[in-house]
Amino acid sequence: xxxxxxxxxxxxxxxxxxxxxxxxxxxxxxxxxxxxxxxxxxxxxxxxxxxxxxxxxxxxxxxxxxxxxxxxxxxxxxxxxxxxxxxxxxxxxxxxxxxxxxxxxxxx
Numbered sequence: 214x215x216x217x218x219x220x221x222x223x224x225x226x227x228x229x230x231x232x233x234x235x236x237x238x239x240x241x242x243x244x245x246x247x248x249x250x251x252x253x254x255x256x257x258x259x260x261x262x263x264x265x266x267x268x269x270x271x272x273x274x275x276x277x278x279x280x281x282x283x284x285x286x287x288x289x290x291x292x293x294x295x296x297x298x299x300x301x302x303x304x305x306x307x308x309x310x311x312x313x314x315x316x317x318x319x320x321x
Contacts, residue, residue, distance in 0.1 A: 240275070247272035254279045254300070261285035268292050279303050 233248060234241035240250030248270050259282035267276070268289025275298040283304040 242272065249273060249295075250275035252277040253281070256281060258283055262287050262290070264288055271295065274298065276300070 232245065233239055234245045238252045238256070239248060240252075241247060242249050249272055251267070251270075251273065252275065254277050258278065261284055262278075264287040266287060267273070268287050268291075270293065272295050273293055274295050276293070276296060277298070277300040279300040280303040283301070283306055286301075286306060
């Protein structure tokens with residue numbers, strides 16, 4: 214749903230009727246049941262990430278949204294309990310008590 218609200222929706226790399234596991238930048242587990250990685254660095258994404266999109270990916274381990282123009286994160290973003298690698302650097306993310314200029318987190 215997040216990608217459908219971006220300029221990538223018109224990209225030929227994203228066939229929204231195909232399996233999400235076949236999309237550029239998306240990694241799935243061995244059974245192709247769960248998304249475990251999203252790498253959308255430098256993809257000209259802009260605006261706020263909508264609620265009930267990325268936060269629903271309970272098995273997500275890697276998220277790289279760096280080098281875009283993202284201005285806000287969804288309220289359910291903080292429920293990503295399996296997240297091990299996070300890169301939100303080079304965006305314009307802010308909130309009531311949040312200003313993120315460079316965030317790169319890796320948990321070993």
